[in-house]
Amino acid sequence: MTEAGVAPENLEATEAWNGPLFDVWQGFQAVVVSNARAHGDAALEDHRPEPGDRVLDIGCGLGDSTVQLAELVGREGHAHGVDVAERMIAGAREEAARASVPNVSFEVADVQIAQFADTYDYAFARFGTMFFANPVAALRNVRAALRPGGRLNIVVWRRKLDNEWLHRAETIVAQFLERPEEYEEPTCGPGPFSMANADTVTDILKHAGFERLELKRQDLVIKVGDDLEHAVDLVMSIGPAGEVLRLWGDRAAEIRPEVRAALLEGMADMVRDDAVYAGSSTWSVRALAPG
Template sequence: MADKVYVDNTEATAAWNTVLFDRFSQYRHIFVVALKRFGDVAIAEGPPRAGDRILDIGCGFGDTAQQLAQVAGPSSHVVGVDAAERFIDAARDEAARAGVENVEFVVADVQTEPLSGPYDYAFARMGTMFFANPVAALRNVRQSLRPDGTLTMVVWRRKLDNEWMQRSEEVVDRLVPKPNAEESDALTCGPGPFSMANADTTSDILRAAGFERIALRRVDLDMLVGQDAQEAVEVALALGPAAETVRLAGDDAERVRPLIERDLRALAGEYTSASGAIVAPASAWVVSAHAPAAG
């Protein structure tokens, strides 16, 4: 797929507020469960403290904001921000139904809008990879932290170490002519889920944003990608690199969709667990960084 230049987050926000919200909602039992395992590791290794004021970046449905509020206790306060209004509406509704009172949710583009604060702790579970200008976004996060405040984030490592996403995209690439993202009318999610896969790139972004004491730890986990082969195929064509190629290719992909689905089902067979669920290796970075100390 041809590279696309993003000047702001307008297109990514529109995508997450429409087609990607719909697909993420439909397969939430796959996506959120899979991502939560990585988020749990990050929170366990670097939890907020009791009473912290916390920023949850790219909060989605707000499940992580609720989790952080529970970890930091009733005297804490969590602000979940997301550029997609439909996610914020869902997050507010779910927190209200759960009776969680020390969270609030705000529609905001982290790259350009004030984040209030000061916060003691900022967290992002796969929420920082889609910024058109990640340095500007993370500088804004850093400026919202108190001196020596902590940022913990989870980002995907390289695609090669996330086998289902890598190999499902290869299936599509064999069958579909490479689309030109600049010429397609289909919405894209911005730079994409692997924009922070390189440790040096991510470290450089954080340093440019003003963070210090940066550390990355590799976390490898098995990830559920479908309860069975058919659902794994649907998930691959709903969200992720393969899905974006199909969406951008339009009619060219639809003409060969039966062949794509056939080959994806065959691929899913290689990852079938004893229970019949489709489980594949996945890999992410747990990243920690600090705002400069006072003085």
């Protein structure tokens, strides 16, 4: 995507998701996607698209959610995945082609400024709406792309305190490093918890023009690593703790072994016989386009 296709305030987040965060996401794809899928499945369990629906998948990443939606709507329906990161969309197209899924398509797009050519019956996002600099504008564009009465279902993280694995890692890293005032690495934008507050996400959707809002709380125990070393690698790479370490870069090289040792000790109680598990919590936010 050219810079002309991205809102200026989203350029830094786009650089991050198309660069270092893509590499991290790909490296931890199995565990990250399984966790996202668990919360996505919970959201879809009682609020899924109908057979034959045209579905928009917002922030589709590597496209597994788009393929899942395509399976739900069947051959008479269609699922269209959009993401601001070119590398994500390239990977999504490759995965869909390998799986021989005929009723999917993908597009590089910044939803905050996108004008969609098609009209959709249902819009879905699995952790794909928290990184817009202006989520009201983005979701207003989504609402405009929905038919009258079209349905929205987005999954967003609830507060850090209810997501123990991320919150604990952030607390431990904060004993050693604060977020640096100066850094060269791009950040992910507002961040994964920007829509955690129920009042905040409700106001965003109301200002975007949606009606009949409903928030469903989803509390799940999820796998955060194959073993303790893997779980610590994960939290040192993604989430609030991972971003602090990434922004420090080589400047934190000397202290990283101490940080790692503290994380290994601080997360040891999450280990079970087969893997590492922790509590997690999201909102499934449902709404309707007017009409």
